[in-house]
Amino acid sequence: MSETKKETKEVVSIDEIMSKxxxxxxxxxxxLLYGSNYEPLELPETVMNFAKKMQFEIGSYRIISTPEQVRKARVVRMAALQTKLxxxxxxxxxxMRAAIWKRAEEAIELAAKAKVNIFCLQELWTMPYFFCTREKQPWCEFAEPxxxxxxxxxxxxxxxxNNMVIVSPILERDxxxxxxxxNTAVVIDNHGDVLGKHRKNHIPRNEDFNESTYYFEGNTGHEVFETEFGKIAINICYGRHHVLNWLMYGLNGAELVFNPSVEAGDFSEVIWPIEPRCAAAANSYFTCAINRVGTEVYPNEFTSGDGKPAHKDFGHCYGSTYLTAPDGTRTPALSRVNEGLLITEFDLNMCRQVKDFWCFQMDRRLEMYAERLTKATKVDYVPQIVRK
Amino acid sequence: MSETKKETKEVVSIDEIMSKxxxxxxxxxxxLLYGSNYEPLELPETVMNFAKKMQFEIGSYRIISTPEQVRKARVVRMAALQTKLxxxxxxxxxxMRAAIWKRAEEAIELAAKAKVNIFCLQELWTMPYFFCTREKQPWCEFAEPxxxxxxxxxxxxxxxxNNMVIVSPILERDxxxxxxxxNTAVVIDNHGDVLGKHRKNHIPRNEDFNESTYYFEGNTGHEVFETEFGKIAINICYGRHHVLNWLMYGLNGAELVFNPSVEAGDFSEVIWPIEPRCAAAANSYFTCAINRVGTEVYPNEFTSGDGKPAHKDFGHCYGSTYLTAPDGTRTPALSRVNEGLLITEFDLNMCRQVKDFWCFQMDRRLEMYAERLTKATKVDYVPQIVRK
Incomplete structure (x- = not known):
């Protein structure tokens, strides 16, 4: 594979540069970049040694929040996995699937040692991101119920x-x-039962993201899954760009929204640190953006609709998995190049604390917007333009 | 004033640190922080000398975009002013008003020398941000038609x-x-005529932002002002936190949305670089976030509702005025401490180019959300929660 040569050119991370x-x-x-309300989360040496042995980079952080008088803290530990093929x-x-499973099993074992309660895998974690090729076979064989x-x-x-909630974004065959x-995320609760599934709401139609050739916009709504470790939701990949998608998870009571993704390219990376973070602040919940790493090279040539010659690789998936708290504080990201596990600990009570502080849930004039959006979607809607 | 002592403690900017x-x-x-599609905009030496003489920091950038075959480029130069009392x-x-006018006149003269077409002042630019005090007089005397x-x-x-469109956010007395x-922005066109006005849609109710004591949520909708230099809108200050507010300006055709603001405090600064930037990407238009600088000290003590002792200052307004392009590229910010003028040049055609690339305007399922929001605003709305 040409992968190794390519990877060496990649910048490791903003934090690696800042360390100078x-x-x-x-x-x-x-x-200024991340905010003040986070600190390193120390993990036992046995955990760190196991991570090193398994070659997982570890990012571990605690979001700082305030104890309350009436409610008990609801502290959870979350892990997000970032891997390559x-x-x-x-x-x-x-x-392929067996090898990917094996790597995930190692990561889940590591997370269990670190006392993680909720574990989220990458988008379509069992397979290559084959949509760039626009080929149907053998790729559709990765789909499963x-x-x-x-x-x-x-x-x-x-x-x-492991008494762990696991979010598993796969290619679903119904x-x-x-x-x-x-394109579906399966939520398995900490007793091993399937709590439900969520289907990706927004499907891209640009560059190498030819997903609309394989499946359609999701029909499961904006479910929030009530687990023993909090109310979670999944905004799969491209749904990240749509503020109303994020909003509906919030209106349904989400406290933590995962954004499992497959992302490569400068045009995507420039907004990667922005959108899930803005969503956390706008909706007073935690978000976690998860991306794979590495360059996937395919057997047959394909084009990317950008006027450039046919080629065989999807470009560098830039990792950079990170978590944002409801107040906009974020953790540093996992690197742009390594496999790793982001482990964060936080008190879910922070969601309501931030709501009580900012009051966005009260001053957002939702009724007015429901009415205006309804009007704006009509074919004969006349935009409010002031002309001389 | 205790101002000088305070200011020296402030970090100048991220860019000042990066320069090391x-x-x-x-x-x-x-x-990684700003994206690739911008470059320095060279200004004539005469302009830079005038800026130096007038003690305005200059940030000047060009957003890079692609010429089209059918449409002529619509290149405009925009300036945003960041000052202190x-x-x-x-x-x-x-x-006070006369002294503030004088400073603005100097800045507009500077902008004219730099061939600026559209000039935007700060929120409530003619006055101190007196709302922190909760006192009515003499402050309400700053209000004017x-x-x-x-x-x-x-x-x-x-x-x-100067053949210049000027956006003037003032305290309006009707x-x-x-x-x-x-809380209103007046749009004056390049012929000196008042094109219209926009009233702030969302009013804060937290910390020192006691604006709801003085005025209510705006009743002018989400107007877009069609000027000779593009379709502009104004999302005043706190409206920055509300994604539906940004969305409506987009649905009405805005190409450039100003966000004139008064902002101080860590809880606000952590999301300052995020929200207007996310809005630019989500709606495929340019945004410009504008903040004042300096610490405003008031004659009488006031409290901030944060359990801390009464005090006389509003905290450091952290400046950091910046522009974001529709693709999420942003300019470096003006500093956190100096008065300055951000001058940017860009082609308004970029808005449609980005729309054609991402297609957010097509894959956002607006009809579905109009329906769901309408349901979600009912008192008896039952959130979509999946329980075992």
């Missing part, structure tokens, strides 16, 4: 064993309904 | 003289309708 500054300058800069894309489907497919069964065992394919 | 890195690291970091807050109302008040008349002359007070 004086401690004072680093502190000032981090405060373990095999070339030419590997047979079952071998959400409720009782092999990947769900595999994770149910790990969820039960065998009960005409073999329709969906 | 190697050129290579600076380039990598700026690409020229006199102590104890100065008489008319003296939008259409024919002294400040509008003052600016009409400058707009006509003498025709019961002396109601509003």
């Amino acid at each position: 500054l004086s401690l004072e300058d680093q502190t000032s800069m981090k405060k 373990p095999l070339p894309t030419t590997a047979p489907v079952i071998e 959400a409720e009782n497919g092999p990947t769900t069964k595999f994770l149910q065992v790990l969820a039960r064993k 065998e009960v309904h005409s073999d329709v394919i969906w | 890195l190697s050129l290579e690291d600076q380039t990598s970091m700026k690409k 020229p006199l102590p807050t104890t100065a008489p109302v008319i003296e 939008a259409e024919n008040g002294p400040t509008t008349k003052f600016l009409q002359v400058l707009a006509r003289k 003498e025709v309708h019961s002396d109601v007070i509003w």
Whole structure:
């Protein structure tokens, strides 16, 4: 694979560059870039040694919040996994899936040692991001039923064993309904039961993101899953760009919204640190943006609709997995190049604390916007333009 | 004033810290923080000398975009002014206003020399941010009619003289309708005519932002003003936190949305670089976030509702005025401490180019959200929660 050569050119992370500054300058800069309400989360040496052995970069942080008088703190630990393909894309489907499962199992074991309660995998975590190729086979063979497919069964065992909620974004094949394919996140609770599934609400139609060739806009709404470790939701990948998508999860009571994604390219990276963070602040909940790393190289040439010659790789997936708190504070990201696990600890009570502080949920004039949006979607809507 | 002592403690800017890195690291970091599609905009030496003489920091940038075959480029130059109070807050109302006018006139002259087409002043630019005090007098005397008040008349002359659109956010007194007070932006076109006005849609109710004691939520909708230099809108200050507010300006056709603001405090600064930037990306238009600088000290003590002792200052307004392009690229900010002028040049055609690339305007499922929001605003709305 040409991968190794490519990766060496990539910048590791903003934090790696910042580490060259004086401690004072680093502190000032981090405060401006990330906010003040986070601190390192110390993990036991055994955990760190295991991470090192398994070659997972660890980012571990605690979001700082205030105890309340009436409510008990609801502290949870969340982990988000950032990995690359373990095999070339030419590997047979079952071998690829098995190798990816193995890596996830290692990461879940690591998270369990770190006492993690909620674990989220990447978008379409069992497979290459083959949509760039626009080819149907063998790729569609990665699709599997959400409720009782092999990947769900595999994770149910790990969820039960580790008392861990696991969010598993896969390519779903709905065998009960005409073999329709969906981009779906399966939520498995800490007892190993499938709590439900959520289908991606917004499907991209640009560059290498040819997903609209494979599946349609989700029909499951904006479910919030009530787990023993808080109310979670999943805004899959491209739904990140749509503020109303984020808003509906908030209106349904989400406290933590995952954004499992596959992202490569400058045009995407420039807004990667912005959108999920803005959503956290706008809706007073936690968000976690998760991306894979590495360059996926495909057997056959494809074009990217950008006037450039045909090529075989999807570009560098830039990782940079990070979490944002409801007050807009964010953690540093995992690197742009390494496999890793982001582990964060926070008190879910912070959501309501921030709501009580800012009051966005009260001063946003939702009735007015419901009415105006309804008007604005009519074919004969006349925009409010002031002319001389 | 205790101002001087305070200011020296403030960090100047992220860019000032970054300048200590190697050129290579600076380039990598700026690409990750700001994106790639901007470059310095060279201004003539005469302009820079005048700026120096007048003690205005200059940030000048060009957003890079692509020429089209069919449409002519619509290149405009925009300036945003960031200043501090020229006199102590104890100065008489008319003296204060005259001193502030003088400083604005210098800035507009500077902008004219730099061939600026559209000029935007700060929120409530003619006055101290007195709302922190919760006192009514003499502060309410700063309010004046939008259409024919002294400040509008003052600016009409400058707009006509310099062939410049001027956006003037003031405290409006509607003498025709019961002396109601509003937080309003007046749009004066390049011929010196008042094109219209926009009233702030969302009013804060937190910390020192006691604006709801003085005026109510705006009743002018989400107007877009069609000027000779593009379609502009104004999202005043706190409206920055509300994604639906930004969305409506987009649906009405805005190409450039100003966000004139008064902002101080860590809780606000952490999201300052995020929200207007996210809005630019989400709505495929340019945004410009504008803040004042300096610490305003008031004659009488006031409290901030944060459990801390009474005090006389509002905290440091952190400046950091910046512009974002529709693709999420942003300019570096003006500093956190100096008065300055941000001058940017860009092609308004970029808005449609970005729309054609991402297609957010097509894949956002607006009809679905109009329906869901309408339901979600009902008192008996039942959130979509999945329980075991």
